[in-house]
Amino acid sequence: MRGEGKHEDLQIRTKEFALQVIGMYSALPKSTEARVLGKQVLRSGTSVGANCREASRARSKPEFIAKIGELPQGTR
Numbered sequence: 001m002r003g004e005g006k007h008e009d010l011q012i013r014t015k016e017f018a019l020q021v022i023g024m025y026s027a028l029p030k031s032t033e034a035r036v037l038g039k040q041v042l043r044s045g046t047s048v049g050a051n052c053r054e055a056s057r058a059r060s061k062p063e064f065i066a067k068i069g070e071l072p073q074g075t076r
Contacts, residue, residue: 010056014049021045 025042028034051068058064 010052011049014052018046018049 021042022045025038028038055064055067058067
């Protein structure tokens with residue numbers, strides 16, 4: 001299927017990103033402020049993969065674009 005390699009690359013990159021975010025959260029100081037902000041970043045950073053996975057299950061290119069959001073110029 002066309003674009004299959006891009007999908008796999010995106011899965012790998014979003015997983016690596018999530019693992020980096022988890023590592024960053026683990027390295028934060030134990031202060032309340034750092035933990036509150038860190039949890040927010042943790043939720044955001046780990047949801048990227050889920051959002052991309054959901055978009056990849058789109059039935060058409062327009063549905064994919066609607067799910068993932070507007071793509072930057074030059075990537076279409």
